[in-house]
Amino acid sequence: MSAGYLALSKPRHAAIAAGLALGFSLFAGPAGLQQARVAAAAQARPFHSQQRIAGDSDKARDAAAPVGLDRMSTGSVPTGVFGSVAFPFKPDALAQWQHMQQALDRLRREDCAGSTTCRTRMGLLQETVAAIADAPIAKKVDAVNLAVNKLLRYDTDANIYGTLDHWATPVETLTTGRGDCEDYALLKLAALRSAGLPAESLALVVVRDAKRNFFHAVLAVSTTSQTYILDNLRDTVLPDSALPQYQALYSLGAQRAWVHGYKRGSEFAMQKRPASLDKVLPGEGVANPS
Template sequence: MPASTPAKLGVFASVAISAARLPAAGKWQAARQTDYSQLFGANCAQSGLAGCDSRFATKIRGMVDQVAGLSDREMLDRVNRTVNGAMTYKSDAAVWGVGDYWATPAEMARKGAGDCEDFAIAKYWALRSLGVPDEKLQLVLLQDTRRQLFHAVLIAHTGSGAYVLDNVSNRLEADTAYAQYQPIMSFTGERSYIHGFAGNSRAVADMPKDLSAVAPGMGL
């Protein structure tokens, strides 16, 4: 998954526009300011990170040893399935007692549970530990129009398309397979983007007016 070709960030048939000071940007940067790829490495215990002996970290380390020689798509599929199977989905209210909390991978490892953005962040760091470039990974906050709630997924950009790593499915699909997903904002590295739609699209009218109210896992 080479870093040379810029990723096309207008996923789910949207247009991505660079934006500053988005409400969730601070949470995203906090999730990536510490190198949590060490959590999935053989030297985790020496890294000083908590959760190295957790079931979650142990499962991910086992997966890391199995991806050598796999294609990009096969590797993404393995990461998606492994993280989905290593964690239990629970709302932030159930785990942390608040409506929206972005846990670090170390916190997730200790709890063994998290909600959709926690799964996405765990997959981000699992892929970073496998050498996937930062600029090829995109965290997307979106509206799931089928389930009528806010949701978060990780997008991995490859030479054959943008693939969705989603906690609600072990099946790896390209972003074009998700007509029910309407992206609101996304983050790649230190950059933030707001998403819109070309033309007179109904999806534009349906977008939330208050971006600070976008809490993954909560109802629209």
Template sequence: MGFFNLSQPWRVVALASSLLWLATADLKAASLISPGALDLIHKSAEPFGLFTSRIYGGGLRDKWMGVERKLGDERVQLALCDGDRARCVSPAALRFLAIVDNARVRDGRARLGEINRAINLAIRPMSDLAQHGEIDVWSSPLVTFTTGAGDCEDYAIAKFVALQMAGISPDDLRIVVLRDTIRGEDHAVAMARLNDRWLTLDNRRMALVEDADVRNYRPLFVIDQHGVMRYEDPVPAAAVSRPDSPQATAVNFVAPAGMNSKSN
């Protein structure tokens, strides 16, 4: 006898049994996803795994837009010098291109490490106040390589451009502004994604550190090829006090829109 010939009560029971079977199957399928995998599903693709929102105003965005305008001109100059080194009249461009050359012949982590190490050694740490007589000046790479000095954001910007010229996709590059919870100041680093992991290129160290291993910093803002974003999803402050906490990189929304750095 066919299903649709059953009396009404039996049809209700059969339908309920079918729905229960389907629900049980869904639960069994869901149980195949481990808690760790579920965490990854809900994790942002940005450094530190935190979600971001695009910002369209403020001091930090204004500074980055100023740098972007200078980068347009400098990329043309670097391309011309890259194509004809003998006629390049910019010693700063030649020094910068030499770093890019050494990185291009390497692959993966070695390429990132070469740029981090070489730019750390090429620039003397100097505060904006000491160098420019102003607080918080963001310089383009050729300006920084002309003076041979800069602070954290100048290192980060130079690495950001050098990594692109060395063949790293802009989609895999960021500049991240963090709050140093020990020194009580803001700090900027370049970051590059390799094998789905974000590595920190920091002027304070030669080693590349994965974002999950960064301690005593709170990520505030992230800059990509499209502009500036603010980190969202703040973590309770109690998590920051535990060095072993996987959420030790909490967001500080009280931070100013611009950098407030020393010779960092």
């Protein structure tokens, strides 16, 4: 199984913007530095006026969707994400997922051992986390989503590790500077836990993108009003209700796992599910339901 089975004050704006710019100057060259400057300018805008910078091509839909999060308290893990009905289950990889929980707490420079690139990227992420320590939930989520999206370059497990199935820890991801969708989600999960969000409010959710017919993984953050999705395909955080193309398959929280289904009459209730979750490898290929 893949791992997917599973506004700020002006000084703080400046800290995040400077960190992003430094990261791109070190790892992405001139073109990346220009992207970082664009990202920093967007981060400096008022929170509720932010628009997506890059990612998904559905600009019209995202522009019309609600932008920005509420300031409510965190809620319990989102078992009904994307309009689904969730049932607890124990996947074969649950023990591996529980081991991953320990790795998610290793978000210090010392955890990078002798890797200079890891320590540098870790430092940039730590600057973002420190800058949002006292910020509302909305701004914590927005800042982490943007920072991780700009810090990493998308690549598949096959290209990075030579296998279709690799559980990349935050340290591994920051060492390579690359990752697939689940690696982005796991790093965001670790950063938000470090920023003070309770683990019980965060879940890695594996979905089928019905528009692209592609398996994908995102991070869900539950509040007392809605569930919000952090996605490597877009820099704007959206509520799950604004992403109707995502069919939840299963999710992993701090201590439990859920398999997701849909009520009779809903769009996804009529669609065939994968015969085995072992065939669901987010970011590695086109979904094959047989």
